[in-house]
Amino acid sequence: EAGVVQSPRYKIIEKKQPVAFWCNPISGHNTLYWYRQNLGQGPELLIRYENEEAVDDSQLPKDRFSAERLKGVDSTLKIQPAELGDSAVYLCASSFGTGTFYEQYFGPGTRLTVT
């Protein structure tokens, strides 16, 4: 069974530029999560989808971040414009059930460096 796929793995951009991350969850998983992980910290939830619906985006900085999950499968997270403080690893995870009680399967992450 294929795991959670993320691309790109690494991205270096200049500040004020846009950037997008893509995630393909495990087939059949209803819930998809985007996290941001700063160096030496735990993952912080940005947004959680249940199927196509964003059920928790309370931590998403909506002035510059946006996300979508088309047809309840793949998802894209965008930052526009990027700031220096956005440098982090962006993790995507998926789980089979709805709600946050299920084990999550994580992708390898996208390491973003903003210069």
Add this chain to the structure above:
Amino acid sequence: AQKVTQAQTEISVVEKEDVTLDCVYETRDTTYYLFWYKQPPSGELVFLIRRNSFDEQNEISGRYSWNFQKSTSSFNFTITASQVVDSAVYFCALSDHRDDKIIFGKGTRLHILP
């Protein structure tokens, strides 16, 4: 509000020693789940265990064991006879029914020295 505290930032032990990673949590809810994840140097978090608030039985899986104590709001993780491959960052996480959110602790970086 939910909170997860992993007070040990970094631990180093010599291979074959036992090591315990501490996790203390806070929640107002009576229904909640606790998790442990491992993040090896490759970066991909790997699920280790999930425990619900109504099941206080300790869990053992090979060299890994978990001690859940509601009285002290702790969910500690012990590795017996540690191996170099156990070197990783370990995260404790909490999800409760009321907030329906999941939060992670800051993690404990474990070094197993050969």
